[in-house]
Amino acid sequence: MGHGGNIYRFAQHLGCLPEQVLDFSANINPEQAVDLDCLQQVQVAPYADPDYSALKQALKTRYPQPVGVEIEVFNGDSAAIFAILRYLQPNDLVLYTPLYGEYAQIAGHLGCTLHNINRFGSVTAAVPKNSTVIFVNPATPDGRLYEMQALLTQWQATDCTIIVNESFLDFCVMDSVAEHITHYDRLYVIKSLSKFYGCAGIRIGFILAAAQAIKALIRFEPTWKLSSLDMAYMRQALANMAFIERTRQQTAYRRDLLGQALQASGLFEQIYPGQANFLLAKLVNDGDGYQLQARLAASRLLVRVCDNFTGLDKSHVRxxxxxxxAIAQLASCLREIHW
Incomplete structure (x- = not known):
């Protein structure tokens, strides 16, 4: 599966309903901040606000911005990634791998020269001067959380344009690098709301950047990108501040349970320590993740094989x-598997 979460194709293959699939392939919080009842009074007849004013205000309250920093919303973080690369049109693009394949695909369409740096090897390797760097923190698919100051200093010293994707940072107790935009206006921060707030069907992501950069970026954007329903739901979710700490504590506890289940199975030679809402594991003896996926499919469990992440192979499963x-059910199924 090229991207996690395609439960529809998986269910069709199994001959079951999508809601009968236990989906471990998509890193989506199993909890939601608000109930769908909050949408009952949303007016759908008029056009949505093309400036997204109420949503942006809710985002600014939830994610305070330094002076001179503005925000633009998109139909998910994938749309934000494409928009920013299309706007920047970089000649040299540095990708810190392992990384989602989407970045390389977009770069290929735009004609960028790609430079891959293996984070597992040397994260501080030299980068070309005046290049554009993309860094995901916490990283995916391993969930490692990086201290960013040294990297930011290195990139700034070589006059790089910097894109930091913080789609999973809400699960961690760490400040965003957005505060550095005030001092370096070639820094862009991408955030997703669907992962933390458990609403993959609500497609909202956003970019934080210097005001003049946002002004230039939105010249390429359509007038209406988000629906009234999407925005109303997300405003309610953002307002639930108690959800933040509750989710962090809950995720840490469940991540430990998941790690224990993977370790106890004896199927994995390495479980990568992560700080997000997922864990990466490597099968013993370079095992085949697709065989594991097939064995778990009998119990309607879907997992993510990570061979389409640069630098990983089919022995890596997320x-x-x-x-x-759900974790207990996974643990039970893993115990029944013997290579």
């Missing part, structure tokens, strides 16, 4: 953090 019941 597991999303789910609730206690």
């Amino acid at each position: 597991f999303a953090v789910k609730d206690e019941s």
Whole structure:
């Protein structure tokens, strides 16, 4: 599966309903901040606000911005990634791998020269001067959380344009690098809301950048990107501040349970320590993740094989953090597997 979360194709293959699939392939919080009842009074007849004013205000309240920093919303973080690369049109693009394949695909369409740096090897390797660097923190698919100051200093010293994707940072107790935009206006921060707030069907991501950069970026954007329903739901979710700490504590506890289940199975030679809502594991003896996926499919469990992440192969499998019941079911299924 090229991207996690395609439960529809998986269910069709199994001959079951999508809601009967236990999806460990997509890193989506199993909890939601608000109930769908909050949409009952949303007016759908008029056009949505093309400036997204109420949503942007909710985002600014949830994610305070330094002076001179502005925000633009997109139909998910994938749309934000494409928009920013299309706007920047970089000649040299540095990708810190392992990384989603989408970045390389977009770069290929734009004609960029790609430079891959293996984070597992040397994260501080030299980068070309005046290049554009993309860094995901916490990283995916391993969930490692990086201290960013040294990297930011290195990139600035070589006059790089910097894109930091913080789609999973809400699960961690660490400040955003957005505060550095005030001092370096070639820094762009991408955030997703669907992962933390458990609403993959609500497609909202956003970019934080210097005001003049946002002004230039939105010249390429359509007038209406988000629906009234999407925005109303997200405003309610952002307002639930108690959800933040509760989710962090819950995720840490469940991540530990997941790690214990993977370790106890004896199927993995390495479980990567992660700080997000997923864990990456490597099968013993370079095992085949697709064979594991097939064995788990009989129990309607879907996991993510990570061979389409640059630098990884089919022995690497990623597991999303789910609730206690789902983790217990996974643990039971893993115990029945013997290579």
